[in-house]
Amino acid sequence: MPFRPQFSWDFLPYEEIEARTLRALKNHIDFLKQNSEYYRDHLADIDSSDITCLNDIHMIPFTEKDVLATEFAKFRVASDENVIETVVTSGSTGIPLLFPLTATDLDRLTYNESLSFYSAGVSARDKAQIMVSMDRLFIAGMAYYRGLTALGANTSRLGVLTPEMQRHYIEMMRPTILVGVPSYLVKLGEHLKQAGLTPADLSVQKIFCIGEPIRTEEMKLTSTAETIERLFGAHVYSTYASTEIASTFCDCLERSGGHSHPELAYVEILDTNGDPVPDGTIGELVITPFGVEGLPLLRYKTGDLTFKIPGECACGRHSMRIGPILSRKSQLLKFKGTTLYPMTITNVLDSMPEVVDYIIELKGREGAPSEEIFIHAAVKPLLVSQIMSKVQAAARVNVPVLVSNPATIKTMRGDTTKKIRLIDNRARS
Ligand SMILES: [Zn+2]
Incomplete structure (x- = not known):
């Protein structure tokens, strides 16, 4: 029988979504304290009864990417016999993390993606x-x-x-x-x-x-x-979406931002201090997925930067929408006194058919006040000034352009078929 979104909270009044989210969050905390070795330790001082409104979530510690990687085994909840599928995601350390999925997780995954495609008008x-x-x-x-x-x-x-x-x-x-x-x-x-x-x-x-x-x-x-x-x-x-967050943000027919699924996850966008940013302001996406059995997470910091789209979507859904993922937090650059998203540069280069291929290289020291950025572009030398002025207009800063060729750029990219646009050769302290 074709999918019907009968469990979706999308069109409920905002207050009802909030009330249900609060209940889901409290249930999630109880579940983690009972079943997760990692959270049993880290939530020792917190009881779900302490959480009386969604703003109280600030009392709950974050789950950092590197901690997930280094203490991965402690996050696993499902027993071997309940796991029916294993998927992989690359951890922050580059070591692949094997995520266990139960039958319920797979059903949840199906529901999540069906709801997303359904919102975008896909049908039988x-x-x-x-x-x-x-x-x-x-x-x-x-x-x-x-x-x-x-x-x-x-x-x-x-x-x-x-x-x-x-x-x-x-x-x-x-x-x-x-x-x-x-x-x-x-x-x-x-x-x-x-x-x-x-x-x-x-x-x-x-x-x-x-x-x-x-x-x-x-x-x-x-x-x-x-x-x-x-x-x-x-x-x-x-x-x-990602394996860790177990929830998708997908455009609806209005194509004005990716809708969340409130029944599947609580979504926060936070500044560097961990405080919520106003709607429309860029911050880090932090997700608490509900109902995951294999490897459940709480306040997981994705490291992805985006913003909440203000106002209500014309489709009538009351679920939160996010803008594009503008950058990985680690790739947000401080350059000549300004903050620069690599995407600002890639968008300029992608719009120039004369640029056969390119790669942006980061050098210097990570987090230093003025990081070194170079654009290696496979172009005729005459085009360099044109690229520089277009990047300058978009990024309001001059980024050096080095003439290169497709073979060199391919070598810099390494052994991959992916069109990697940025390589990070910065020194880390
Ligand atoms: Zn919509």
């Missing part, structure tokens, strides 16, 4: 192609597959194929939905164009972009996202 009438890895212990492809099929959409697990093979399947299957990584989608769209196909020849209506933001701080589409829309003649939708 759609044909979807998933163009991200479906194996190698990654959760994302499986999550999309489960969400789309639960809605009744005819879903094909293509994975990451060559653009030629992808074109073949697009022409044969006529999908209405694509799910993929923006930089790959550009490559695919350009291939389709070179093959003589025009957007009007394609059936694609919606493209769900993962892994990279498709909007700027001003909520305008990035140049990459604009290119995707032009190449496919379709709308792009943002979707963001």
Whole structure:
């Protein structure tokens, strides 16, 4: 039977969502104190009865990424016989963390993604192609597959194929939905164009972009996202999640920010002191996912910077919306007296077709007042001043541009097929 969002809190009055969230939070604290070795120790001084309103959450300590990595075994709750799937995520130390999922966790994952796609108008009438890895212990492809099929959409697990093979399947299957990584989608769209196909020849209506933001701080589409829309003649939708947070933020049909699912997670956006920031102000995303059995977390600091979209969404949902992930907190740069998001630079370079390839390199010492940033760009030397002035206009600061070539940039990127745009060679104290 197709998915019906009967458990969704999206359209409840704000006060009702808040009251239910408070109950869920208190239940979550009780669950962790009873079942989690890590939280039993760290919540010893806190009782759920101490939490009388959502603002009281400040009494609860955060869960830091590095602590999750170093004390990983203590966070696991599910017993071996209850775990039915294991997925991997890279911890802050670079050591892969194996996340256990129970049957309930998988059902929860399905509900989470179904609700996201449902909000974006996906239905049983759609044909979807998933163009991200479906194996190698990654959760994302499986999550999309489960969400789309639960809605009744005819879903094909293509994975990451060559653009030629992808074109073949697009022409044969006529999908209405694509799910993929923006930089790959550009490559695919350009291939389709070179093959003589025009957007009007394609059936694609919606493209769900993962892994990279498709909007700027001003909520305008990035140049990459604009290119995707032009190449496919379709709308792009943002979707963001991670293994740890076990909840998705996805654009609804209004495409004005990623809706949270309040029944699945409590969302905070906090400043560097750990205090809430006003709506529209950038801060760190901190998530408390509810109802996770395998490896539940409390006030997990994602290290991702974003902001809450003020006001109510035109779709009528009362769930919180967030803007794009503007940067990892660790990649927020202090440069010549200003704060700089790497995305400000990548957006400029992505909009210049003359730039064959590029990589931004961070040098110097991490956290030093004036960090060293270089743009290595595969371009003709004549274009350097043009790039510098465009970056200057966007970032209000001069960033040095070094002429490079695709082979050197490929070597700098290392052994990866991902289009890494930034490498961090800063010294750490
Ligand atoms: Zn909405």
